[in-house]
Amino acid sequence: GQQLNQSPQSMFIQEGEDVSMNCTSSSIFNTWLWYKQEPGEGPVLLIALYKAGELTSNGRLTAQFGITRKDSFLNISASIPSDVGIYFCAGHQPTGANNLFFGTGTRLTVIP
């Protein structure tokens, strides 16, 4: 099935640094969602985007829905140790179905 390409695959950063990751697709999406998954847990929704060009923030997190509807980015500012985890982008295609297609994930490690 459709899979979204996420980059980078992994990141090692110092506490306090900003982080940027993105997600691209060959086809358009109606929504873009960003989830975080910690070991042994299910994905937790961070930000949901519903309109092309939309820029939304949730605390230190900011995400944008690309104008072409084929991409999205997530920024984390001033990273802290608890930001560690795997970040997934996900989206709904304009088919009427409500199932999500997921990105390949970005594994974030924050060094204190």
Next chain:
Amino acid sequence: DSGVTQTPKHLITATGQRVTLRCSPRSGDLSVYWYQQSLDQGLQFLIQYYNGEERAKGNILERFSAQQFPDLHSELNLSSLELGDSALYFCASSVEGQGAVSTQYFGPGTRLLVL
């Protein structure tokens, strides 16, 4: 806590066996989705139920089946298990089923190990 519950948390079984995974959606959510997460395939959609009826099918094997009961809880049945079925199985729920996109909330998952 997403409000979605899944049992069991861990399951170890042998090849050829059959298992049942259970999911209770968030209160008020009518849709339940099942996803499989494996190391080589990432998170893959399996199947969706809305208010007791199958709504969408993804990459679900014929050996797998699901159902949603009148109280809206759902079960995923995996039979004739193979080593490659070892994975994390997640359930998610949302208010809407189709036509109106709504946010999905994920449960903690069931980790299945087939030996």
